[in-house]
Amino acid sequence: FGPEPDHIKNIVFRSLVYRKMAHTAEDLTSLALEEWGVDPAQIHSDVSGGFVLEFPEKPDIDLDDLEAVVQARIKEAMPIGYHDEQHITMGGSSHFCSGPRLHVATTADIENYRLLKEFRYSPLTRTYLLVGYVGSSEAAEEGGSYDQSFGS
Numbered sequence: 001f002g003p004e005p006d007h008i009k010n011i012v013f014r015s016l017v018y019r020k021m022a023h024t025a026e027d028l029t030s031l032a033l034e035e036w037g038v039d040p041a042q043i044h045s046d047v048s049g050g051f052v053l054e055f056p057e058k059p060d061i062d063l064d065d066l067e068a069v070v071q072a073r074i075k076e077a078m079p080i081g082y083h084d085e086q087h088i089t090m091g092g093s094s095h096f097c098s099g100p101r102l103h104v105a106t107t108a109d110i111e112n113y114r115l116l117k118e119f120r121y122s123p124l125t126r127t128y129l130l131v132g133y134v135g136s137s138e139a140a141e142e143g144g145s146y147d148q149s150f151g152s
Contacts, residue, residue: 021134024103026051050133058128077108
């Protein structure tokens with residue numbers, strides 16, 4: 001009557017590294033957007049192998065530039081640590097975070113960060129979606145499901 005607990009545990013543990021990378025990449029992306037004067041996304045969601053930021057209005061930004069800024073910060077290998085239930089420390093500064101216990105140890109642990117190069121509009125929520133991915137499809141398949149498609 002359903003999957004065995006060990007089967008579920010194995011899927012969750014194998015995918016944990018990707019969820020940590022995605023959550024950390026999401027925080028780095030949000031911080032870069034805030035520095036550019038873009039109001040923070042109201043809703044943060046997950047997609048397999050990545051993250052989604054939802055905005056009530058389409059931000060006027062260059063997604064290639066945003067991707068390059070975040071990739072540069074990833075290369076800085078900034079340490080990331082738990083501060084409290086609503087904050088992490090990254091590069092010596094405290095930042096708000098909804099999941100402070102779900103991060104990689106340093107930004108350099110994020111592999112293959114990339115953004116979908118267009119905002120997607122969701123007629124259901126009437127928001128603009130910024131989608132980011134981490135890891136490779138081959139590596140993610142070893143750790144669980146991975147679907148790089150995202151509906152229009």
